[in-house]
Amino acid sequence: MYYANEDITLAVDSFNxxxxxxxxxxxxxxSTLYSLAQLSMQQQHYKEALDYLxxxxxxxAKELTGTQEMLFAQVYYQDKDFVNSLKHxxxxxxxxxxxxxxxxxxxxxxxxxxYYELKQPKQVxxxxxxxxxxxxxxxxxxxxxxxxxxxxxxxxxxxxxEAAYLAGYITKxxxxxxxSQLYLFHGAxxxxxxVLEDSIAQGSIFAxxxxxxxxxxxxxxxxxxxKATKVLVRVSDIAQxxxxxxxxxxxxxxxxxxxxxxNSSTLALARYAKHKENKGNQVxxxxxMHLILGMANFNLKKFERSLTSFAKxxxxxxxxxxxxxxxxxxxREQQHHKxxxxxxx
Numbered sequence: 284m285y286y287a288n289e290d291i292t293l294a295v296d297s298f299n300x301x302x303x304x305x306x307x308x309x310x311x312x313x314s315t316l317y318s319l320a321q322l323s324m325q326q327q328h329y330k331e332a333l334d335y336l337x338x339x340x341x342x343x344a345k346e347l348t349g350t351q352e353m354l355f356a357q358v359y360y361q362d363k364d365f366v367n368s369l370k371h372x373x374x375x376x377x378x379x380x381x382x383x384x385x386x387x388x389x390x391x392x393x394x395x396x397x398y399y400e401l402k403q404p405k406q407v408x409x410x411x412x413x414x415x416x417x418x419x420x421x422x423x424x425x426x427x428x429x430x431x432x433x434x435x436x437x438x439x440x441x442x443x444x445e446a447a448y449l450a451g452y453i454t455k456x457x458x459x460x461x462x463s464q465l466y467l468f469h470g471a472x473x474x475x476x477x478v479l480e481d482s483i484a485q486g487s488i489f490a491x492x493x494x495x496x497x498x499x500x501x502x503x504x505x506x507x508x509x510k511a512t513k514v515l516v517r518v519s520d521i522a523q524x525x526x527x528x529x530x531x532x533x534x535x536x537x538x539x540x541x542x543x544x545x546n547s548s549t550l551a552l553a554r555y556a557k558h559k560e561n562k563g564n565q566v567x568x569x570x571x572m573h574l575i576l577g578m579a580n581f582n583l584k585k586f587e588r589s590l591t592s593f594a595k596x597x598x599x600x601x602x603x604x605x606x607x608x609x610x611x612x613x614x615r616e617q618q619h620h621k622x623x624x625x626x627x628x
Contacts, residue, residue: 369401404433529572
């Protein structure tokens with residue numbers, strides 16, 4: 284009666300009185316000890332539960348069922364005896380699978396947790412694969428992808444994440460960003476950009492500096508320069524730190540948009556001048572901006588401006604050699620240009 288009414292303490296006392304009796308049948312002792320073990324588990328008295336189960340096992344001649352094996356597994360797990368917990372969970376799962384039945388979901392999750400505690404990631408992965416086959420849930424796909432990454436099977440990691448995305452299982456911003464990074468890492472930058480673009484449009488992730496920067500890098504890697512520049516212009520307006528303008532200047536230079544490269548380089552330098560507290564991280568970018576100004580002005584045949592920029596770039600260690608070489612080249616071309624103009628006149 285106490286057991287049914289969930290008055291566990293009174294139920295335990297009552298059952299203990301039962302097994303203290305001498306003239307009772309073994310069958311009653313066996314069932315009572317098992318009930319005491321279950322009640323002790325509910326009270327989180329794991330050592331007592333294990334003691335009752337041990338007594339029960341000693342006088343119970345029958346083979347254990349899968350459910351009984353799992354009770355041992357649970358008690359051992361809570362007692363942090365993971366080796367014995369695993370032994371019993373494996374036995375429980377083997378018993379039901381031998382009858383062509385599926386192990387219960389919570390049996391597999393306990394086994395997975397036990398393997399994890401024993402630092403056996405490959406076995407954790409195998410259990411996750413089984414959980415997906417038998418109990419298809421979004422969180423299992425994401426966990427399996429993570430486990431593939433942990434054991435170094437990156438191709439499978441991306442494939443599982445992609446399958447989860449296509450199934451509509453990926454909704455968290457962190458998971459979307461992980462998938463985008465995986466695409467980029469595995470040489471699929473356009474897919475990386477597409478995931479980010481769609482997610483930003485749908486409001487699944489914020490169009491902040493970090494996410495837009497990642498989107499721009501994906502487009503640049505995919506050689507989608509027009510799309511990259513549009514994103515860089517957008518993130519440049521948000522951050523106004525100069526570094527995105529610097530990348531934009533380099534992109535314009537690479538696509539031979541000389542005046543746009545000049546404008547972005549000039550803006551980058553102006554913004555860097557306003558953020559002098561990060562000057563140590565800006566030195567190389569500042570040097571490169573002077574190089575880009577020199578190259579872009581040269582291609583527009585603005586030789587004096589080009590030489591001025593290369594002279595500034597030559598003051599930086601990282602760009603000195605290149606700037607001096609370009610300076611000499613521009614001087615020669617300037618002279619050739621003057622000769623050609625003189626001949627035309």
